[in-house]
Amino acid sequence: MNRALCALKATYNFFSGDAVLLSAAILTFLLGYLLAQVLKAPNALVAVAFVAIVVIGLCVSLGREVAGRPRQR
Amino acid sequence: MGLLSGPLAGVLIAAFLASTVEFVEAFTIVLVVGVTVNWKSAFIGMAAATVALIVLVGIFGTALVVFIPLEALRTAVGFLLILFGLKWLKKSVLRYSGVKALHDEEAIYEEQMAEMRARGERPSNNVDTFGVVTSFKSVLLEGLEVAFIVITFGSASASNVSARAAGIAYAAIGAAAALILVALSGALIRAPLQRVPENTLKFVVGVMLTSFGTFWGGEGIGVNWPGGDWFLLALVAFYLLVSFALVTWLRPYGKPRATTSGETRTPAIEEAH
Numbered sequence: 136m137n138r139a140l141c142a143l144k145a146t147y148n149f150f151s152g153d154a155v156l157l158s159a160a161i162l163t164f165l166l167g168y169l170l171a172q173v174l175k176a177p178n179a180l181v182a183v184a185f186v187a188i189v190v191i192g193l194c195v196s197l198g199r200e201v202a203g204r205p206r207q208r
Numbered sequence: 209m210g211l212l213s214g215p216l217a218g219v220l221i222a223a224f225l226a227s228t229v230e231f232v233e234a235f236t237i238v239l240v241v242g243v244t245v246n247w248k249s250a251f252i253g254m255a256a257a258t259v260a261l262i263v264l265v266g267i268f269g270t271a272l273v274v275f276i277p278l279e280a281l282r283t284a285v286g287f288l289l290i291l292f293g294l295k296w297l298k299k300s301v302l303r304y305s306g307v308k309a310l311h312d313e314e315a316i317y318e319e320q321m322a323e324m325r326a327r328g329e330r331p332s333n334n335v336d337t338f339g340v341v342t343s344f345k346s347v348l349l350e351g352l353e354v355a356f357i358v359i360t361f362g363s364a365s366a367s368n369v370s371a372r373a374a375g376i377a378y379a380a381i382g383a384a385a386a387l388i389l390v391a392l393s394g395a396l397i398r399a400p401l402q403r404v405p406e407n408t409l410k411f412v413v414g415v416m417l418t419s420f421g422t423f424w425g426g427e428g429i430g431v432n433w434p435g436g437d438w439f440l441l442a443l444v445a446f447y448l449l450v451s452f453a454l455v456t457w458l459r460p461y462g463k464p465r466a467t468t469s470g471e472t473r474t475p476a477i478e479e480a481h
Contacts, residue, residue, distance in 0.1 A: 156294045171430040182431050193294055201461040
């Protein structure tokens, strides 16, 4: 792996290291901006969507960690 | 209200807790260098890394406070804090539920000691380059995340330039207090700091970072949170509830925790950090 790729990977690992969490964070801000600034959606809707995507991202990321694992207890 | 109110108190506490976790991890490596090589090399490396981190916070902190408009800053800071927060929260939820092993400073200490001995490192009185570099790298790498938290937290915590500078100062004070506490505890104990509840701290900091990130990020894109700064408390409570629910959901997938008699034990370390 060349140095540029190594640096890129190290930066990615430092800030996130998890594609699902990174995607969720990006989606949160893109959708939030779209709703608030472009579609002029009601404040409550933007706020709920903003928080919901963060939580969904965390749930999906955690779900992937245990996917395929048997329940131990 | 005084200067240390609302978000600023949160900034100080979050910076202190986050720094405690990272410095405990860095201290384990510094301790290994101190014991296997010598304390002079360990302290030189640690001091050099601390100076590097202070310079980093000074340069980037000042640049952010002076040159970046608040709305843009809060959006960027919110994004970064949500990323850091979710990363910490995910790790601590996995550890609480038993899916990942708890961070074990004693095991890391033994592992690092074995590595250093395998390299043929023996105690000496001279400054050892390898010892200095190892100590420097561990403190710098662990401290880098703290530096980012200090800069982002501090710079987004207030609306005018002087208050934002104060925010960075408060965050830096929190980080410095953690460094002093860990260094003093380490100097007294001279053993890995096992009793620090690292996962609990990581969990609390994860919730705080995600809450502040959501709050400032939302403000940055134009959300008006009901109740102003007080809504932060609602966000903290909400993310705490969600996290506890997630731990409950994942617990059946985790291995049983160790007991005092030690009959059931998860693998020592599945992940270094």
